[in-house]
Amino acid sequence: MAQIHLEVVTPNGAVVDEDVDIVTAPGVDGEFSVLANHAPFLSAIKTGTLILKKDKQKKFLMVSGGFAEVSKNKATFLVETAEFGHDIDVDRALSAKERAERRLAKARAQADDIERTRAEAALQRAVARITVAQRSNL
Amino acid sequence: MPGLKDVKNKIEGVSKTSQITKAMNMVASAKLRGAQERMENFRPYAEKFDEAIKDLSTGAGDNQPLMEVRDVESVELIVVTSDRGLCGSFNANIVAKAQKLIDQFEAEGKKVSVVTVGNKATQAFRRSGKIRESYTDLMGSFQMYNAREISQNVSNQFCSYQTDEVRIVYARFVSLAKQQAIATTLLPIKPSEQEKAGDSAAVDYIYEPSPDLIMESLLPLHLNVQVYHAMIEVAAGEHAARMTAMDNATKACGDIIKDLTQLYNKARQAAITGDLMDIVGGAEALKG
Numbered sequence: 001m002a003q004i005h006l007e008v009v010t011p012n013g014a015v016v017d018e019d020v021d022i023v024t025a026p027g028v029d030g031e032f033s034v035l036a037n038h039a040p041f042l043s044a045i046k047t048g049t050l051i052l053k054k055d056k057q058k059k060f061l062m063v064s065g066g067f068a069e070v071s072k073n074k075a076t077f078l079v080e081t082a083e084f085g086h087d088i089d090v091d092r093a094l095s096a097k098e099r100a101e102r103r104l105a106k107a108r109a110q111a112d113d114i115e116r117t118r119a120e121a122a123l124q125r126a127v128a129r130i131t132v133a134q135r136s137n138l
Numbered sequence: 139m140p141g142l143k144d145v146k147n148k149i150e151g152v153s154k155t156s157q158i159t160k161a162m163n164m165v166a167s168a169k170l171r172g173a174q175e176r177m178e179n180f181r182p183y184a185e186k187f188d189e190a191i192k193d194l195s196t197g198a199g200d201n202q203p204l205m206e207v208r209d210v211e212s213v214e215l216i217v218v219t220s221d222r223g224l225c226g227s228f229n230a231n232i233v234a235k236a237q238k239l240i241d242q243f244e245a246e247g248k249k250v251s252v253v254t255v256g257n258k259a260t261q262a263f264r265r266s267g268k269i270r271e272s273y274t275d276l277m278g279s280f281q282m283y284n285a286r287e288i289s290q291n292v293s294n295q296f297c298s299y300q301t302d303e304v305r306i307v308y309a310r311f312v313s314l315a316k317q318q319a320i321a322t323t324l325l326p327i328k329p330s331e332q333e334k335a336g337d338s339a340a341v342d343y344i345y346e347p348s349p350d351l352i353m354e355s356l357l358p359l360h361l362n363v364q365v366y367h368a369m370i371e372v373a374a375g376e377h378a379a380r381m382t383a384m385d386n387a388t389k390a391c392g393d394i395i396k397d398l399t400q401l402y403n404k405a406r407q408a409a410i411t412g413d414l415m416d417i418v419g420g421a422e423a424l425k426g
Contacts, residue, residue, distance in 0.1 A: 009186060011282050011366060013179030028355070029347050042194070043346040044355045067356060069190055071343075078186050080282055080359075 002036035004070075006052060008061065008077045015082040016052065016061070023075055024051040025068055034068075034075050041070040045079060047124040049132050060085045062132040064125050081125075085136020088129050097126035142409065145402040149395055156391030162224070163384035170314075170377035177311065177370050187363050193343065194353055201350065203297045204357045205327050212249035214270070214292060214301040215239060216324070217263070218308040218368050219256035220376035221277045226386075228309060228317060228379035229258040232372075235319040236307040240268070251301065253292060255369065270295075277373055285366035289324075293361055296325045308368040309375045315382060317375035324364060327357055 001021050008016035024033040026048025034041070047064040066079030100123035107116035217236045219229040236252070236259075243250050254260040254272040263269050271291060276284050295301045304325040309317040345352055 009183045011180050011183050011363075012176070014182060027346055028351075032346070040343045041346070042190070042343045042352060044352050065359070067190065067352065067359075069186075069193075076186055078183060078190065 003054075004034060004036040004038065005074045006077075007074070008050070008063070008079065008082045010079055010082050015084075016077075018054070020052045020054045022053045024053075025077065026050070026063070027068075034070055037073055038070045038075070041068075043068050045077065047121070047128050049128060049135065050077065050082070060132045060136045062088065062125075062128045064128065083129070083132070085132045085134075088133040088136075090130060090133045093126050093129035093133065097123060097130065100126055142402065142405050145398055145405060149398045149402065152391050152394050152398065156388050156395070159384045159387040159391060163381055163388060166225075166377045166380040166384060170374060170381060173370070173374035173377055177374050180367065180370055184363055184367055187360065191356065191360055194349060194356065202327075202353055202357060204293060204325060204361070207326050208302050210248060210302040212251065212301050212303075213243050214251045214253060214295060214304045215321075216253045216255060216288065216292060216304065216306040216365070216368075217259040218306065218372045219254075219258040219262075219277075220372060221257040221275060222376075223258060224383065225376050225380035226383035228376060228383075229256075229262075231317075231319040232307060232309050233259065233262040235321060236263075239305065239307065239321055240266075253288070255288060256372070277369070277376070280369055280373075282362065282366055285369060286362045289358065289361040289365045293325065293358060301325075306365065306368050308372050311371045311375045311378065314378050317379055322364075324361060327360065 003019040003021055004023070006016055006018060006020045006023050007014060022033055022035050024031060025043075026046050028044045028046045031048075032043065045063060045066045045068055048062075050061040050063045052059050052061070062081070062083045062085075063077065063079040064081045066077060069076045069078075100119050103119035104116065104123060107113075107119050215236055217232065219232050223229065240250050240252075250268060251270040252259075252263050252266070252268045254263055254269055254274075256277050257274045260269065260272040260274050273284070273288060292301070292304050296304055303323065305321050306324050307319065307321045309319045312318050
């Protein structure tokens with residue numbers, strides 16, 4: 001199967017740099033998949049799960065905030081964080097989720113829009129981490 | 139002639155100082171390695187980001203609040219320095235650069251406010267009454283979200299028409315021996331100059347969502363990246379500057395010890411000569 005080169009780059013360095021069969025990513029307009037020889041494409045990425053499939057093996061990555069560029073059979077993801085399932089501390093993510101939920105409830109009660117947006121983002125990240133960790137362990 | 143004991147004490151004191159400066163030099167060089175690695179890891183991200191912004195700004199870029207160019211009445215300076223001193227003129231250079239800009243803007247009749255990042259900048263501008271916001275005690279270990287907090291703060295100011303221009307003053311890490319204080323414009327974000335002919339025409343991207351919407355989410359990120367970049371450079375520069383400063387201090391200590399030892403030996407010799415004279419004088423007297 002023809003492959004596409006995938007790079008996932010964060011401010012702390014490259015996380016993925018390899019050829020894959022297919023990559024599925026959480027675009028802001030919904031999930032999309034990229035195969036080899038995809039047309040030039042640029043999309044914003046939201047917090048969620050990035051799935052890369054290679055030789056029938058699936059790997060899951062938690063990504064947050066960034067964008068993807070596809071051109072010349074190369075997919076580049078520039079994201080703020082990217083973590084493999086096995087690197088995620090689930091307990092920490094669970095407590096982060098609880099904390100974010102409390103913050104969100106408080107922000108809603110006080111109608112604090114800025115705090116609400118932040119709490120929502122934190123909650124999304126925590127949920128994405130938990131999802132990725134669980135899927136990686138299946 | 140100072141007493142023997144005084145000189146000896148002084149030598150001990152200076153050699154202890156040199157031990158400290160030597161240790162600080164080693165600590166700084168270890169930390170520098172970490173900071174440099176961070177800088178190198180960050181570079182590919184920053185470069186790819188620039189490319190994408192360039193690709194995009196040929197397709198979009200109008201009606202973006204962060205790109206709005208207006209008549210400049212008030213300017214905000216973000217001054218990034220280290221948290222700690224003992225690194226030569228590193229922080230002083232950054233502060234001087236910022237002060238020069240402030241004077242220049244004020245001479246043009248513009249209002250200036252300052253956002254300080256790092257304890258040293260905060261200390262330097264505390265008395266000026268221009269500080270709008272300061273971020274301290276984070277240069278030791280900062281992450282992207284620290285930069286985001288700062289860039290969100292200044293872009294809110296910009297979008298609510300409190301400031302018309304934002305500049306960032308920091309020190310670029312040129313080499314181990316050289317850190318250069320520079321100032322660059324953060325806001326409004328300038329659309330990059332057109333790509334070389336034929337280069338961008340070849341790639342016709344599918345955008346999802348629209349180019350404008352992508353820009354809207356990319357530009358704040360672009361701002362984060364620049365603030366983060368400045369902080370990384372300052373962190374690395376600080377350690378490099380401290381290394382050099384401490385190396386110089388250690389060398390100076392060595393020189394002082396050498397001089398003092400000479401003085402000590404002279405004093406010792408003088409004392410011995412004096413004692414000998416006494417003995418010889420006493421012997422002569424007995425003979426007589």
